[in-house]
Amino acid sequence: MYSYLKEHFDIRTAGITIALVIVGVVSVYSATYDAKASEIFQKQLLWVALSAVVFLIIVFLPYRYLQFVSWPSYFFSIFLLLAVLLVGRKVSGSTSWFSLGTMRLQPAEFAKITTVLALATYLARSDVTLQKVKYLALAAGIVGLPLLLILMQPDTGTAIVFIAMFLPLLYWAGASRFTLIAIVAPPIAAFAALFGTTAFLVAVVVLGVLLYLTKEHRIVAAVTFSVMVMVGLSVQLIYDRLKPYQQKRIATFLDPNADPLGAGYNILQSKVAIGSGGLFGKGYLRGTQTQLNFIPEQWTDFIFCVPGEEFGFIGAAIVLLLFMALLLRGVSIGSTVKNKFGSFVAIGLTAIIATHVAVNIGMALGLLPVIGVPLPFLSYGGSALLASMSMAGLLMNLYANRKEY
């Protein structure tokens, strides 16, 4: 019995998941604590219970079903994304929610998973090879369709997650180095251009050398290179045409201290919360930044401040270690699963979680601008929690069936 369990039940992923969910519940309780357990916290508890059920179902779902439902679920997601644009609820400027009674659903959270499933199914086909532009373009299309719909909500954070999960999956599926560099080069050039001409020139030279080193056909390399340069140059033009609040967001990202009460406020307060935590933290429910609501809507995107402020470096480091263990475990499962589809799904899901963690914690630590992306397992929000638990469940399912072809 024990050996069977060990063989078919990924005790490590389960342990990490449970630990993270507990940290999340504890943190949301603190962030919404106001002399008593808040309504928000009670809702979150309800979602935890619901997610646990879904999690268990997914863990023990017959493996073949996954591949079987991948395309239907993908198109169902597309349908939901379209529907939410038409009948959805507007919350803080974006139409990304469905209301089901008192519960709200965010289809984009689930579209991430179904897109990974569909992409994995497609890339696992024996006739698909990423050496050919046709297949590469189709793969990009599978990601691009939901991405476009999400950008229309608009939900920049989730859109970034879609792009970011695509690259590792391509890499894992065997795309050439040139392909990967060609995909990342234009955005890097654009980003560098925001910091000025010197940064832009350095980026162009480095990327140019990298492109050259891939020994790709000269004309293809040259075209890629010029696209990259043009994108970078047009950034300045586009920046000038942006609306003032958009420019401000970018400027604030580049220097959050420049406008401490405006757009940089959240990041500054987040840094203050984490920084003031010190080594051991201020104690549970005793973080002044958290308890006195200095960080707006902290229970959603800035939940990482709670362990940071109240449990200090030690608490924050434990959370980081849990996430790192989960990501390494995801890659490990991806490389153990014999089935190509399963392997791609594992890497895709790990990439989603990794992007969320990188963007969210990077933001809380003041390394990235304010991008609305929840921290998996920890942030308040039913859809996000359900999606995170589903991904953990899928990873465990893949592990259990790793030896099947």
Next chain:
Amino acid sequence: MALQDDIRIYEKRRTLYLLIALLFLLFFARLYQLQLIYEDEYGKKSEENSIRSIPREPVRGYIYDRTGRLVVDNRPAFTVTIMPFEFDKRNIDFLASLLTLEPDFIRDRLQKGEDFSRFSPVKIKRDIDFQTLSALEENRDRLPGVDYQVESKRVYTTQARATHILGYTKEISEAQMLTHAGDYTPGDVIGFSGLEARYEEALRGREGKELSTVNVRGQVIGRYEDGKLDAPPVEGDDLTLTMDFGLQTFAESLMTDKRGALVALDVRDGGILAIVSKPDYDLSMFSGVTSPDLWHTLNTDEAAPMFNRATLSRYPPGSTFKMILAIAALERKIVTPSWRITCGGSFRIGNKIFKDLHVHGSVNMIEAIQRSCNVYFCQLMLKTGLDNWAHYGEEFGFGQLTGIDVGEENPGLLPSTEYMNKKYGPRGWTKGFLPSLGIGQGDLGVTPLQAACYAGALATQGEYHQPHLVAAMKSKLTQMADTLRFPSRTISLDPETWQVIREGMRRVVEQPGGTGGLARVKGIEVAGKTGTAQNPPNPDHAWFVGFAPFDNPQIAIAVVVEHAGFGGTAAAPIAGMCIERYLYGRLVRFDGLASIRSVKHSPKDTVPKPTVQN
């Protein structure tokens, strides 16, 4: 998968492991930086965020007179405040009608307060009455953010005004905020004039602070650390004055309806016993709210009630200055006391004629002082010369600040050769200018305070004490009274000089033929000198300086009544009665009153009877 794929898989896995490790390495490094290296900086920021320090005004120090009588007291007063971030500006009109203020006034104050902090209360109106308070209470629900604080206001407990000396407190101005950066918050009260201003630091005490925890909207959630770190305000020091408010009240009553000043001091230490400047105003008009109208009235009044004549007015001293010339002539051995002239009633130099009231006939120095013979002193001035005269003027403190510990003062004017050369050119003035200086006219100006100090130095045969008002300060913290020390100096003259001058002054009051007989006090020998200072084209100013008792002087006094005519009739009786009131503790005669009644500034006004306390 094929073997080749397996190898590639391991390679890729290693790359992804590496990327993940790098990401978390970056996070750990950043976490280390924020939480362990910059912990102090961020810790401080988080404290500044969440802890609000609310200043607590200390109780202002009390003021007592030399007899221990409470002179300036505090009484609670309600001040209406607005918390800007809670206040709905649409309510301004309604609030204005409740407080009977202009809406623009509230708008303006609110704006200024908001500029300082949205989270600290802005004081809108001080010292509201009970009716307004109840009206506010009734409408509290309709006026979120409107509240009131209990503050203290000054209350004056005696009948004396001592307007220019006690001074008033007022809300701190923007300019003062800059010079006192950090110690005051807008709306705090600060001493604006008189002793309140001069002893502001001691009287104010130390502002306390109460630390509260606030949320992001600035709302107070509770006390920070249960108030363990609060600093309670420290009450201001109490002042004990050298003044006698019984005498002050009496002196003020004698000066009622006149213009002029009176200074009485204790000759033994220079402590001011009474100091009056008329007209004045009631200080209680300034405690609580001060309306702009009141300010305007006081500031534009032709009689200048805001002006402290006792220390700021420069009057020609007239004959009261004659002792300076007598001293200079004796000390520089220009003449002996027995030097005589024959007074024919006038003295002529060039085309100027100096007249005397009487034809004095043959007079020596003592007689000349006693009868105030102008002819004698005109001639003596020509013999003595400007520089000798000015030297002794300076010795007695003229032409310089006395250093009194209140408000502003005027140094007066004592001309020297240098001054005359500068003003008229070296050839622009002649000996002809001297006789008028000799009788206290011309380019000469003294303040009543200087005159009183001069009388004090004459009384003590040269002990010149810096005049002062505060005898001691008592700290509330240590309960220790700290006696203040003020400098003194000695004017050393030949004993015979003192004897002659003082005898002359004694005779002014005590001997028939003296000009100051109305200053006489039953049973006490008084010495003094009258003065009638010409002030063309207006009527003369009446002067009297003196001291008593002659043998054992205690009190020196200077009185000037503007445009009142003869010093002997208008000023001397006031001085005499003050001396009497001080030395006996009451008035022992009332015959002086008749002569006072006849002197008043405006004939329409009625002169109230002097109030006699105790």
